[in-house]
Amino acid sequence: MNLRGAAAAKFFAEPDAGTAGALIYGADAMRVALKRQELIANLAGPEADAEMRITRMNGAEARSDPAAVIDAMKATGFFPGPRVVFVEGVTEVQAVPVIAALSDWSPGDAVLVVTAGSLRKTSKLRAAFEAHGRAAAIGLYDDPPGREEVDAAIAAEGLRLDAEARRAVDILATELDPGDFRQTLTKLALYSDGQTANPEDVALMAPATHEAGSDEVIAAAAEGHPQAIGPLIQRLAGQGVAPVALVIFATRHFQQLHAAATGGGVGNLRPPIYGPRRDAMERQVRGWGVDRLERALDLLMETDLTLRSASRAPQMAVMERAFIRLAMMAKR
Numbered sequence: 001m002n003l004r005g006a007a008a009a010k011f012f013a014e015p016d017a018g019t020a021g022a023l024i025y026g027a028d029a030m031r032v033a034l035k036r037q038e039l040i041a042n043l044a045g046p047e048a049d050a051e052m053r054i055t056r057m058n059g060a061e062a063r064s065d066p067a068a069v070i071d072a073m074k075a076t077g078f079f080p081g082p083r084v085v086f087v088e089g090v091t092e093v094q095a096v097p098v099i100a101a102l103s104d105w106s107p108g109d110a111v112l113v114v115t116a117g118s119l120r121k122t123s124k125l126r127a128a129f130e131a132h133g134r135a136a137a138i139g140l141y142d143d144p145p146g147r148e149e150v151d152a153a154i155a156a157e158g159l160r161l162d163a164e165a166r167r168a169v170d171i172l173a174t175e176l177d178p179g180d181f182r183q184t185l186t187k188l189a190l191y192s193d194g195q196t197a198n199p200e201d202v203a204l205m206a207p208a209t210h211e212a213g214s215d216e217v218i219a220a221a222a223e224g225h226p227q228a229i230g231p232l233i234q235r236l237a238g239q240g241v242a243p244v245a246l247v248i249f250a251t252r253h254f255q256q257l258h259a260a261a262t263g264g265g266v267g268n269l270r271p272p273i274y275g276p277r278r279d280a281m282e283r284q285v286r287g288w289g290v291d292r293l294e295r296a297l298d299l300l301m302e303t304d305l306t307l308r309s310a311s312r313a314p315q316m317a318v319m320e321r322a323f324i325r326l327a328m329m330a331k332r
Helices: 005-013 029-044 059-064 068-074 092-103 124-131 147-157 163-175 178-192 199-205 214-222 226-239 243-262 275-307 315-331
Strands: 021-025 054-058 084-088 111-116 135-139
Touching (some): 005 029, 005 135, 005 147, 021 029, 029 178, 054 059, 054 068, 059 068, 059 092, 068 084, 092 111, 092 124, 111 124, 124 135, 147 178, 163 199, 214 226, 214 275, 214 315, 226 315, 243 275, 243 315
Parallel strands (some): 021 135, 054 084
16 A cells, blocks of 8 residues: 555654554655654553564665565464564665565464565555555655644653644644744643643743744745845854855755756656645746756855865855845845
C-alpha cells in the first residue's frame, strides 16, 4: 500500500496488528525519525525496549549479512508481545535483503520497519512495500503537518488547549521543523501540567527566534522583497545560522527553480513538492525565467566562493548583500 495524508496519519497512530512491514522515506531525516518512533511505539508498546522486542540494524549491516533481517524477523523473543525489526537508512544498493525479508514474512513474524532517504518512483524498495498486501510505504515531504498530524501530536502529549492556544499551535506547526515542534509541545505539556493552556503559554514555550527561518529569507529574495532581508538576516545571525549554510540552502532552492523552468514545471521535480511551497515555487519560476535564474546561480556561486575564501569581509554581510541583489533581480 502507498499511504498519504489522513490514511498515513491513521496508520502511524493505529497500525493494524497484522501489518507485515512499513517503509518510511523522505529527505527530512528528523521528520522520518519522529514518524518511525511513533510507529514502533504503537506497534510494540511502551515496554518493547525493556523486553528486548525490538531488533535494530542499519542498511549496511543488513547488506553485509543478508540473512540477518530474515533471522531477526523469525526469531522467538524471550518476552511475549509484538516484535519489531527496525532497519535504518536503507539505500537502493542495500535493498535486496530487506525486500527478501518482506517477501518471506508470515503471520507471527516480527513487523519490519524500514527508513530511507528520498526514493524515486522507480525504487525497488518502494515497489516492494507498495505491492505487498500487508505492508505500507509512506513518503514524508517538507509540507507543514496536516490537522490529523497536529491532533495526534497534541493527544500524544496529553495537552489541553483553549481555542486561541490551538490556533497558536497550528501556526507553530507551519513555522517550526518537526523536531522543534514536538519539543515545544512537550515543554508546553510540562508547563501546563494538566491545565488548559492559553496562547500566552504557547508563546512562552515557543522558540524565541522561530520566526526567522532560512526559508523565509530565501523566499524574500526569490520573490523580490529586499526590505525584508536585513531584519531576517539579523535574526538568523542571532540564532547562530552559518552564512555558508545559507548560501547552500539558497543555491539548492534556485537549482530547483532552474530545474523546474527547464524541465517542464514544478510538478516534474523529484522529490515532489506539495502544498503552499509548490504554489510559491510555481510563482517564482514564472517570475524569474531561465536566463535570470542562471544569473542568480552565478551570483550564488560567486558568493559561495567568497565565503570559503580568505576574504576578511564579514560573512553575514556578504550573504545579506547577495540576498538583496537577488531580490532586486526578482523585481526587474
